[in-house]
Amino acid sequence: xxxxxxxRDTLVSGVSPxxxxxxxxxxxxxxxxxxxxxxxxxxxxxxxxxxxQIDGEVTFFDTDKQTFEKVWKNYFDFDLDYNKIxxxxxxxxxxxxxxxxxxxxxILKQDAWETxxxxxxxxxxxxxxxxxxxxxxxxxxxxPIIEGYNTFPDYNRIAKLSIEDLAPLRSGFRAKxxxxxxxxxxxGEVDLERVANSSYDxxxxxxxKICGIGNKVADxxxxxxxxxxxxxxxxxxxxxxxxxxxxxxxxENCKRYAGIAQQYIFHYARTSEEF
DNA sequence: AGCCAGGGTCTGC
DNA sequence: GCAGACCATGGC
Numbered sequence: 507x508x509x510x511x512x513x514r515d516t517l518v519s520g521v522s523p524x525x526x527x528x529x530x531x532x533x534x535x536x537x538x539x540x541x542x543x544x545x546x547x548x549x550x551x552x553x554x555x556x557x558x559q560i561d562g563e564v565t566f567f568d569t570d571k572q573t574f575e576k577v578w579k580n581y582f583d584f585d586l587d588y589n590k591i592x593x594x595x596x597x598x599x600x601x602x603x604x605x606x607x608x609x610x611x612x613i614l615k616q617d618a619w620e621t622x623x624x625x626x627x628x629x630x631x632x633x634x635x636x637x638x639x640x641x642x643x644x645x646x647x648x649x650p651i652i653e654g655y656n657t658f659p660d661y662n663r664i665a666k667l668s669i670e671d672l673a674p675l676r677s678g679f680r681a682k683x684x685x686x687x688x689x690x691x692x693x694g695e696v697d698l699e700r701v702a703n704s705s706y707d708x709x710x711x712x713x714x715k716i717c718g719i720g721n722k723v724a725d726x727x728x729x730x731x732x733x734x735x736x737x738x739x740x741x742x743x744x745x746x747x748x749x750x751x752x753x754x755x756x757x758e759n760c761k762r763y764a765g766i767a768q769q770y771i772f773h774y775a776r777t778s779e780e781f
Numbered sequence: 782a783g784c785c786a787g788g789g790t791c792t793g794c
Numbered sequence: 795g796c797a798g799a800c801c802a803t804g805g806c
Contacts, residue, residue, distance in 0.1 A: 533787060629788040635804060636787085678802030683789085720789045741787035772787080 507584050509574065516566040516574040521584055525610020526559040529582070532611050532773055533633055534730050536624050536640045537658070549644070551617065553577050554655045583615050588766075595760045595767050600751050603780075608773035613735065613766060618698050619691065620658045621731030622713070625723045626683045642675045643684075664688035683718025690716055702732055709734070729765040738764040747775035 508520040530538040530546050538548035545558040555578070556567040566578055579585070588609075596605035623643075628636050640658075647663055648656030665688040672681040690696040696716055701709045709732065713724040725739035738756065740748070748756070751771065760767040775781050 625787085626789095628786095630786060630801080631788085631803085632786040632805070634786095638804090676803065678804095679789095679800090680802080718789065722788060726787075739787075743787065776787095 511571050511574075514568050514570070516569045516571065516578075518564040518566070518574075518584070519562050521564070521582075522562070523588065523609040524559075524562075524564070524582075524612060526557060526564060528608060528610040528773065529612050529614065532608075532769060534769070535614055535616060536628075536633070536637045537644070549651065549655055549657065550577055550581050552649075552651050552657050554651050581615055583612055586612075588612060591763050591766055595763050596770075597759055598757060601757070601760065601767065601770065604767075604770040604774035607778050608770045611766075611769045611773060613733075613769065614730065615733055616730050617658065618702070618727070618731040619661050622687055622691075622716075622719070622727045623658075623661075623664075623684060625726040625730075626687055626716075626718045627677055627680050628726070629680065629718070629723060631680075639675050639677045639680075643677075646674055661688040661691045665692035680718065683716070686717040687719070701728075706734060706736060729768075735763050735765045736761065738768050741772075743772055743775055744768060747771050747781070 507518060510517040510519075526546065527540075527544055530548070531540075535548075537550075538546045540546050541556070544560065545556065547554070547556045553573060555569060558565045558567070566574055569578065592605050592609070596602045624636070624640055627639050627643075631639075644656045644658055647659035647667070649659075650656055664684065667685065667688075669681050669685065672684060675681065677684065687696075691698060696712060701712045704712070706728070709728060710721075710724045713719050713727055714721075719727070722739050722741055725737045728734040729737035729739060738744075748771070756764060756767065
């Protein structure tokens with residue numbers, strides 16, 4: 507990776523492979539909007555940024571060295587070598603095709619609470635509406651950063667609210683789950699530190715103490731919010747794809763990075779015409 | 782108009 | 795353990 511600080515912007519190149527669009531559009535995050543082709547605006551923590559990719563060059567607008575190092579390099583996990591990972595997991599024909607098709611996807615390092623909350627909202631829902639609910643959640647209860655952009659509200663704030671307070675979100679039956687998650691994390695019943703530091707099975711069990719978090723949402727939270735690259739969220743698409751591609755289960759050499767394999771298969775099954 | 786959406790809970794075998 | 799109804803809401 508090559509990083510150049512030019513004027514007010516930060517320019518990144520030589521991350522191979524990387525597709526900003528595939529990464530932000532693959533259903534792992536819900537707070538990015540595409541302004542124009544390959545140009546996105548989003549919020550991470552209390553930082554707002556416009557990012558554009560043209561060929562191999564990614565521009566982080568109005569971003570100084572310190573912010574890039576502290577926020578964006580970590581968020582996109584630019585130090586992780588995806589070529590090496592693909593070498594390890596894309597050994598058979600199917601994974602080679604899927605990995606080749608979705609090669610620009612990277613797993614983002616997102617905030618744990620934000621992913622927990624977002625994937626509770628995702629259940630029995632579609633990406634467009636998930637984004638709408640998350641936006642209203644931030645607009646209503648987050649702190650302003652700059653005009654039009656708020657932080658994701660923290661769990662202590664949400665824990666003080668009632669179901670009626672959440673009505674403007676129009677999140678339906680999920681509102682009570684959002685509250686339960688915020689309350690249990692806020693009062694220590696569910697310990698995010700413990701989730702981060704225990705084994706995969708224990709971490710999953712801890713998350714599933716929250717009403718509204720089942721097997722799939724727990725795996726999403728672990729993969730996207732706790733950097734557990736071995737987590738393998740199974741939604742309807744993946745189940746369909748697995749039944750056809752790997753009826754006997756995921757190949758052994760995929761398991762260490764099952765979450766990345768999952769992204770390749772998911773993207774391939776959902777958008778490729780040859781699937 | 783009616784189906785479905787990156788599911789989970791609750792109930793009944 | 796496993797199947798099936800039900801859950802709110804909106805996009806298509």
